[in-house]
Amino acid sequence: MTTQIIGLGTIVNVIAVLAGSGLGMLFGDRLSARIRTTVTDALGLLTLVIAGTSIVPLAGDDLGDAVGSAATIVIMIGLLLGTIAGSALKLEDRIAGLGAFLRRRLVRGRDEIDAHKAEARFVDGFVTASLIFCVGPLTFLGAINDGLGRGPDQLLVKSCLDFFAAMAFAASLGGGVMASVITVAVLQGALTVVGWALGDVLPLAQIDALTVAGGVILGGLGLRLLDIKNVRVADMLPGLIVTPVAVWLASMVL
Template sequence: MIGTIVNVATIIAGSVAGSAFKKSLNESYQNILMQAMGLAAAALGLHSAVTYMSDSRYPVLFIMSLALGGVIGQTFDVELRFKQLVAKISKGDLSEGLSTAILLFCFGTMSILGPIESALHGNHTYLFTNAILDGVTSMVLASTFGIGIILSAAVLFCWQGSLYLLANVLSGFITPELLTETSIVGGVLIFCSGLNILGIGKFKTMNLIPALLIPVIFIIFTQAIEM
């Protein structure tokens, strides 16, 4: 799990550095950094969704996933529970930054494929590349939202660690088709987070996270039928 450990370490380092940098910034600089982070997240999400949408075999699957996932998330009110949990450890708008960090760090293609490649083939390239990107991103996020962004490192460790341990079981299901469909949904969610940060909309992004499970269930069910 050396790749995951390096990835987590860069997020911790980036969060500490960004938090230290935040203390020397006045409000105007913090505001412009927040706008920059919102634009970056929106651009990354839009790029992911558009890039993979042309390769999708099921063009309406992401719509169904967002609708069903939204209903599930709203039923359990994931966003409210998440904000209540974050409120216990911090004040302010950390929940917005932390939810964006979790989406960016955990639900990108490299963060899903990386631990599987690491476990099955000893190839850490994806995770090392991801570590550099996450380190820079966590620094910017922490300079905007504070040291609380460091909590995303623990979430990432659990996420990638689970994929690493289950790699042999999941290897038959992690197909390019599955990565395509989940990347579209993940891209839309990251785009929504960017709009939230910019104040353009107020999307309950955390309530939409169950949408990521719908393509997985659909693809596995489809594969089972075709066998």
């Protein structure tokens, strides 16, 4: 009987992001601006595709059994309430501020104008990579399943995807992508602990609600990557907590 190492999936994921972003930064300057822009556009389109697949559980049996035909309304209310809370807390500004702080600590020796441009690029890379690596069904399901002792398989798949995404993002957005491993380690580590603590008691309807909310946020991130609209996606993150709670409350009433 093999011993299951809780948290192995997150460790592998962190290594994958570090390796991918390192390679992207190493070879990124050898790519033309046109190639880097096209790669970012392709990642934006891929993000929209992932967002679309993430909202599939909205029509699934688990949410239907929990709240019936009101699933869409309940998730919408939960996501809106979470977004209002995130906006009140100014999460987007705080995450950007964290990225700027890390950049100032890690990147030195440039004049003021170059430093400002580099800081903006670092923050953009940090925020974008943190969200793309952490807001998605594989993040939550994989980390929770890892904590439940079901194995790191989903996070290993995510690690492969994140390796190539980190390489592409770092080539376009620089060192902020590598700094996003802090977010990956903290969030996925926390979710793994949550899974370990909850055991098998977490209802599938709540997981589906969280996945759908994550898909909506990923849609906003895709629009941002494509320069269609600068959606303040970080302000929407509390919806990942509020939406499952809203489904739980609605399931007791409906």
